[in-house]
Amino acid sequence: MEKPIIRNCSDQFWFVILLFFLLLSVLLCFDYSAFYDAPNNGFLFSVTKQENPFAIAGNKTSFNPDPCKSRYIYIHELPRKFNYDLLEHCEILTRGTEKANMCPYIENLGFGPEIENSQGVFTNSSWYFTNQFMLEVIFHNKMKSYECLSNDSSLASAIFVPSYAGLDVSRFLWESNEKVRDSSGRELLQWLASKPEWKRMWGRDHFLVSGRIAWDFRRQFDNASLWGSKFRFLPESMNMSMLAVEASSWKNDYAIPYPTSFHPSKDAEILQWQSKIRKQKRAHLFTFIGAARPELENSIRGKIIDHCRNSSFCNFIDCSYDGSEKCDNSINVTKVFENSVFCLQPSGDSYTRRSIFDSMLAGCIPVFFHPGTAYSQYLWHLPKNWNKYSVYIPVRDVKEWNGNVEKILLRFSGQEISAMREEVIKLVPSIIYADSRSKLERFEDAFDLAVKGMLEKIERVREMIRNGKDPALGFADEDHYKYTFSNY
Numbered sequence: 001m002e003k004p005i006i007r008n009c010s011d012q013f014w015f016v017i018l019l020f021f022l023l024l025s026v027l028l029c030f031d032y033s034a035f036y037d038a039p040n041n042g043f044l045f046s047v048t049k050q051e052n053p054f055a056i057a058g059n060k061t062s063f064n065p066d067p068c069k070s071r072y073i074y075i076h077e078l079p080r081k082f083n084y085d086l087l088e089h090c091e092i093l094t095r096g097t098e099k100a101n102m103c104p105y106i107e108n109l110g111f112g113p114e115i116e117n118s119q120g121v122f123t124n125s126s127w128y129f130t131n132q133f134m135l136e137v138i139f140h141n142k143m144k145s146y147e148c149l150s151n152d153s154s155l156a157s158a159i160f161v162p163s164y165a166g167l168d169v170s171r172f173l174w175e176s177n178e179k180v181r182d183s184s185g186r187e188l189l190q191w192l193a194s195k196p197e198w199k200r201m202w203g204r205d206h207f208l209v210s211g212r213i214a215w216d217f218r219r220q221f222d223n224a225s226l227w228g229s230k231f232r233f234l235p236e237s238m239n240m241s242m243l244a245v246e247a248s249s250w251k252n253d254y255a256i257p258y259p260t261s262f263h264p265s266k267d268a269e270i271l272q273w274q275s276k277i278r279k280q281k282r283a284h285l286f287t288f289i290g291a292a293r294p295e296l297e298n299s300i301r302g303k304i305i306d307h308c309r310n311s312s313f314c315n316f317i318d319c320s321y322d323g324s325e326k327c328d329n330s331i332n333v334t335k336v337f338e339n340s341v342f343c344l345q346p347s348g349d350s351y352t353r354r355s356i357f358d359s360m361l362a363g364c365i366p367v368f369f370h371p372g373t374a375y376s377q378y379l380w381h382l383p384k385n386w387n388k389y390s391v392y393i394p395v396r397d398v399k400e401w402n403g404n405v406e407k408i409l410l411r412f413s414g415q416e417i418s419a420m421r422e423e424v425i426k427l428v429p430s431i432i433y434a435d436s437r438s439k440l441e442r443f444e445d446a447f448d449l450a451v452k453g454m455l456e457k458i459e460r461v462r463e464m465i466r467n468g469k470d471p472a473l474g475f476a477d478e479d480h481y482k483y484t485f486s487n488y
């Protein structure tokens with residue numbers, strides 16, 4: 001998303017008006033500071049003083065004296081066992097069922113090893129072999145260079161909890177004793193609740209980030225045969241928010257994009273990439289990269305694969321068994337996406353896939369079959385009018401479904417396709433995590449949008465408290481309709 005243009009200086013008349021209000025408000029400020037020194041009311045008036053005296057001029061953003069107002073974030077200093085120690089002992093972390101070691105992915109602030117030579121698949125710099133589970137590390141590092149950090153938690157609008165919750169729980173997810181799975185999360189919550197910051201809003205201004213899907217923390221009952229930890233059902237956790245690559249259906253979980261391989265350090269690198277994928281020749285009408293899910297009864301994957309195999313317009317890359325290596329490699333995967341007009345994104349083990357973002361990054365128009373794959377997830381990052389950037393083929397009942405993907409996609413005209421692809425290309429900055437070692441000037445990245453979204457949610461809770469309402473109302477409720485077809 002492009003940043004809104006803040007100043008509009010061409011009009012001299014407005015400039016004079018502005019000058020007048022500036023003078024006026026300097027006077028106002030003097031008034032305020034007289035009150036401000038009153039010792040007993042220090043805190044109260046510091047709030048009042050921050051209220052923008054220029055607001056009468058009509059445009060809050062343009063004349064805001066403190067660009068960080070309402071955006072300050074305080075980073076909790078956690079015991080190292082909840083973050084840094086996990087990286088130091090990276091050999092104990094797993095990527096899931098396969099036991100491959102996570103250590104190589106930690107370098108470069110969590111982006112992983114830099115890709116030196118992509119044989120023309122990528123642009124020349126800022127591409128990495130990034131692992132999705134490193135999102136917590138990437139986010140933490142980006143937060144460390146966030147422009148509105150505050151050392152003083154009492155001035156901060158939000159409290160960031162830099163725990164690597166997903167990496168932590170991954171050590172125990174395959175552990176049969178469910179109490180062991182919950183233990184580290186429980187300790188973290190005890191620590192948080194013992195801090196003075198907790199009592200201010202009972203945790204409702206606290207948030208953390210997970211590179212694993214939120215369901216991994218949503219075990220509803222104490223039954224060892226059920227999946228996951230119950231971290232997010234513990235009482236303190238219910239008062240907090242979590243950002244994860246896939247949200248659960250509870251309202252205090254929010255979805256943010258999976259990390260891709262692209263972490264540009266300047267605007268120009270984004271523009272260069274956009275122009276490369278805009279010019280790309282695309283030999284295939286549609287592509288599916290993935291594996292079947294025969295063990296999942298209601299999985300659409302099998303049908304999609306049959307369909308793809310039958311169609312001369314489809315390019316199917318099989319990731320099952322020996323194919324998994326090839327599908328893990330960003331260069332190979334992106335090469336395929338760059339060569340296709342549409343990319344099929346059926347759900348797999350969970351609703352979402354990293355592949356959504358890898359394919360969009362390559363300028364491939366996504367095709368979704370379920371609202372939970374993207375539309376009801378990435379509300380801060382993907383636009384509401386989904387038909388502009390994607391194709392939706394709702395499959396309410398997999399067994400009954402006999403839709404013809406090829407026929408549906410062949411119906412789009414060249415012009416319609418170009419327009420949709422342009423929308424996808426425009427979304428590139430919003431779905432990437434830019435390099436935290438520098439700052440983008442013109443674009444807001446996935447981190448910026450996530451922080452903005454989170455701050456707005458917390459502000460709404462604060463507003464409820466100010467209005468004497470119970471902040472617990474609706475905060476952590478289950479949304480039974482979130483992943484149904486009723487809204488889409």
Ligand SMILES: *[C@@H]1O[C@H](CO)[C@@H](O)[C@H](O)[C@H]1NC(C)=O
Pocket residue numbers: 006007008058059061062
């Ligand atoms: C005031 O802000 C609005 C929206 O934020 C913008 O459209 C408008 O151009 C701004 N006006 C001035 C005078 O900057």
Ligand SMILES: *[C@@H]1O[C@H](CO)[C@@H](O)[C@H](O)[C@H]1NC(C)=O
Pocket residue numbers: 124
């Ligand atoms: C990218 O790198 C290649 C090989 O090192 C070089 O030939 C090419 O000019 C570079 N392109 C840009 C845009 O820097």
Ligand SMILES: *[C@@H]1O[C@H](CO)[C@@H](O)[C@H](O)[C@H]1NC(C)=O
Pocket residue numbers: 149150151
């Ligand atoms: C926080 O405080 C430390 C030491 O008091 C100081 O070095 C650092 O610059 C401060 N950071 C911010 C963001 O104010």
Ligand SMILES: *[C@@H]1O[C@H](CO)[C@@H](O)[C@H](O)[C@H]1NC(C)=O
Pocket residue numbers: 223224225226
């Ligand atoms: C745990 O879940 C399994 C499978 O759902 C069920 O068969 C079993 O009875 C449950 N055990 C307890 C103690 O609830």
Ligand SMILES: *[C@@H]1O[C@H](CO)[C@@H](O)[C@H](O)[C@H]1NC(C)=O
Pocket residue numbers: 193202203235236239470471472
């Ligand atoms: C959660 O917030 C409520 C207020 O809404 C508070 O009464 C409760 O004690 C909090 N829970 C914990 C564990 O702090």
Ligand SMILES: *[C@@H]1O[C@H](CO)[C@@H](O)[C@H](O)[C@H]1NC(C)=O
Pocket residue numbers: 303306307310
């Ligand atoms: C694929 O082709 C086979 C043989 O022509 C046919 O039986 C099957 O129904 C087709 N599958 C799909 C999904 O089109």
Ligand SMILES: *[C@@H]1O[C@H](CO)[C@@H](O)[C@H](O)[C@H]1NC(C)=O
Pocket residue numbers: 325326327329332
């Ligand atoms: C990428 O694809 C090429 C050609 O298909 C293959 O030879 C190579 O092994 C693949 N690389 C990886 C890392 O899978």
